[in-house]
Amino acid sequence: xxxxxxxxxxxxxxxxxxxxxxxxxxxxxxxxxxxxxxxxxxxxxxxxxxxxxxxxxxxxxxxxxxxxxxxxxxxxxxxxxxxxxxxxxxxxxxxxxxxxxxxxxxxxxxxxxxxxxxxxxxxxxxxxxxxxxxxxxxxxxxxxxxxxxxxxxxxxxxxxxxxxxxxxxxxxxxxxxxxxxxxxxxxxxxxxxxxxxxxxxxxxxxxxxxxxxxxxxxxxxxxxxxxxxxxxxxxxxxxxxxxxxxxxxxxxxxxxxxxxxxxxxxxxxxxxxxxxxxxxxxxxx
Numbered sequence: 001x002x003x004x005x006x007x008x009x010x011x012x013x014x015x016x017x018x019x020x021x022x023x024x025x026x027x028x029x030x031x032x033x034x035x036x037x038x039x040x041x042x043x044x045x046x047x048x049x050x051x052x053x054x055x056x057x058x059x060x061x062x063x064x065x066x067x068x069x070x071x072x073x074x075x076x077x078x079x080x081x082x083x084x085x086x087x088x089x090x091x092x093x094x095x096x097x098x099x100x101x102x103x104x105x106x107x108x109x110x111x112x113x114x115x116x117x118x119x120x121x122x123x124x125x126x127x128x129x130x131x132x133x134x135x136x137x138x139x140x141x142x143x144x145x146x147x148x149x150x151x152x153x154x155x156x157x158x159x160x161x162x163x164x165x166x167x168x169x170x171x172x173x174x175x176x177x178x179x180x181x182x183x184x185x186x187x188x189x190x191x192x193x194x195x196x197x198x199x200x201x202x203x204x205x206x207x208x209x210x211x212x213x214x215x216x217x218x219x220x221x222x223x224x225x226x227x228x229x230x231x232x233x234x235x236x237x238x239x240x241x242x243x244x245x246x247x248x249x250x251x252x253x254x255x256x257x258x259x260x261x262x263x264x265x266x267x268x269x270x271x272x273x274x275x276x277x278x279x280x281x282x283x284x285x
Contacts, residue, residue: 006062006082007121007137010107013056014086015133015144015151018125021049021089021103025127029095037072037264038229043095046070049088049103057084067112067263069232074112074263082120083108087232090124091200102126102202106236113231113263116256122236124202134158134209136243141209159245161212164273168197168204170217171227180218183283187214187276201228205237205271209244214272216280219251226268230260234267247277251284 028044036042050070058066058077065083066075074083084107091101103125110118123135131146132154143155167187176184187193196207201217208215217228228234238248238255248255249270258267270280 043092085231100203113260116235122239136240164212166196166213175220214276216270219268225266230267241271
């Protein structure tokens with residue numbers, strides 16, 4: 001399957017599991033009568049995807065930890081090696097309406113919780129009309145189409161387009177800060193940019209990767225650290241977008257520079273073309 005490199009093995013296992021996760025969504029659209037550590041109601045599909053990935057990733061030689069948005073604690077797999085942080089099913093609230101979802105992963109060379117500077121690879125699976133995987137490693141972003149056990153490279157060396165096209169902002173408008181709302185109104189007034197927001201973070205970020213632009217889930221009045229999780233979403237997304245020539249920010253600095261305190265820390269997430277992220281940071285000063 002691989003040459004024995006544990007990073008390659010983790011990526012391969014996640015890619016090969018994607019078809020089963022997608023197939024396993026059928027019949028698992030209802031709530032699981034349980035909450036994840038962030039207090040969100042789990043869908044049956046969340047639990048299914050998490051258990052499948054935990055079983056497979058934790059059995060890889062060279063992996064010492066498996067961490068998931070759906071688990072309070074990490075699964076300890078060995079004394080040393082890589083730590084893998086996963087959001088098994090991003091956007092599972094879209095299950096009932098049958099809209100886009102994804103799987104997000106980050107591979108760290110330090111124990112969790114770890115800063116984004118400890119990432120050695122990250123990526124996401126997008127369950128769209130076609131199942132695809134975007135993956136960043138060694139400063140290069142590649143995109144694959146996934147079908148069964150096959151992973152076909154369709155784009156090598158992806159970079160964000162120079163001319164941004166799309167934007168998407170999460171959270172309720174009444175909960176935005178005045179500074180962030182002012183920034184969004186400026187973006188909305190730009191006729192060259194189009195709104196793309198589908199309620200599944202990874203689908204919206206993938207639009208930015210494809211077309212250029214900005215995605216943000218900012219700090220909120222009732223959630224000053226935002227909604228998205230640093231280990232499972234913020235860091236992996238920031239790592240990939242920065243590898244593609246874009247920028248990330250928690251409002252003041254690269255997300256990759258944020259020091260974590262807890263496995264389930266949250267972080268404001270802003271990613272996209274450099275110029276837009278620079279403008280956003282200026283607006284939030």
